Amino acid sequence: MNSIRLVRTLTKCMSVRPYSMAPCEILELLEAGYQKLADSDSKSLLKKHLTKPIFDKLKTKVTPSYCSTLLDCIQSGLCNLDSNVGIYAPDPEAYQTFAEIFDPIINDYHKGFGKGAKHPASCFGYGADFPDLDPEQKFILSTRVRCGRSIQDFPFNPCLSEDDYRKLECMITKVLSTLCNEHAGKYYPLAGMEKDVQQKLIDKHYLFKEGDRFLQAANASRFWPTGRGIFINRARTFLVWVNEEDHIRIISMERGGDLGRVYERMIIGLESLAYSLKFSSDSRLGNLTFCPTNLGTTIRASVHIKLPHLGKDRAKLEEMAKKHNLQVRGTSGEHTEAKDGVYDISNTRRMGLTEYQAVGEMHKGISALIEAECQECCKK
The missing domain is CATH 3.30.590.10 (Glutamine synthetase/guanido kinase, catalytic domain)
Structure with a gap:
């Protein structure tokens, strides 16, 4: 079912962003990569906050305009287990689509910038x-x-x-x-x-x-x-x-x-x-x-x-x-x-x-x- 949902979404967005991998391949890489991360002694924020329930919730999602997947966000952290953070945003929408993993990492790295926090308007001064x-x-x-x-x-x-x-x-x-x-x-x-x-x-x-x-x-x-x-x-x-x-x-x-x-x-x-x-x-x-x-x-x-x-x-x-x-x-x-x-x-x-x-x-x-x-x- 997850694979079918991802196929439909990616097919709909294919004109926006062509994929070199089939959806089932993406899921296979995500599952294998997650298991490798979970079994490792990585100290990355990705490992700390990517729990199995969050992983299962996000693994079939894609961003609305650019069809970025969870793999696009975390593949660097999966390849480099010595990463300090281990996650990137492939497009601006990723921060919303994958908020369940980005928000806790942002809160942890930026020391207290929790879900309810709001960044102030720019003020450069002199x-x-x-x-x-x-x-x-x-x-x-x-x-x-x-x-x-x-x-x-x-x-x-x-x-x-x-x-x-x-x-x-x-x-x-x-x-x-x-x-x-x-x-x-x-x-x-x-x-x-x-x-x-x-x-x-x-x-x-x-x-x-x-x-x-x-x-x-x-x-x-x-x-x-x-x-x-x-x-x-x-x-x-x-x-x-x-x-x-x-x-x-x-x-x-x-x-x-x-x-x-x-x-x-x-x-x-x-x-x-x-x-x-x-x-x-x-x-x-x-x-x-x-x-x-x-x-x-x-x-x-x-x-x-x-x-x-x-x-x-x-x-x-x-x-x-x-x-x-x-x-x-x-x-x-x-x-x-x-x-x-x-x-x-x-x-x-x-x-x-x-x-x-x-x-x-x-x-x-x-x-x-x-x-x-x-x-x-x-x-x-």
């Missing part, structure tokens, strides 16, 4: 409210603020056709070409980019790279490099990634610790794009993104900061950072070591607060870490 964290440049090497956006009326990566990628790239780059003053720059498509140029951009941490196994397992890397690229302003302080994980990743960065200036640059760039592009959003979840960890404000503000004394006790550093809703990573990001006492530290809260509040928490927390580092230094 970057000038946040003074330079390190005017003498003793601690902070660089500062970065980024946010993600998805274009309305398009699904997310797993459901995009090759033509969709091209259409999105054309829409986005047309608007990028109108940016002026500090934000003016040039778009570099990934298709046809020489390998040495590509590697130089990756080495400078400007450009994303192919090969992320979690995204690949989620079918988010199809038709690579079609429709992908990077926009860079003249000063190389404002970047826009096109069709990497989300349709748009807007990044503002510079050397030093002037978080306010970096944040203000991002705001102006985002608002310039929003004038011509309509973004996907939800009245409860805020801005909609491919990965549920980036919902809400989608803001990730981070610094590369030297904390050689605090860093001698990593557990203590992480405990202090946690009090200020900050996350500690190694120099090159998650699962890496800190080189020469340099850490990547960012805000953790993205839902249930405004953009202004998220950056304010970051500013206050980094100030506290710098003060603690100075105190530790004085003890020596």
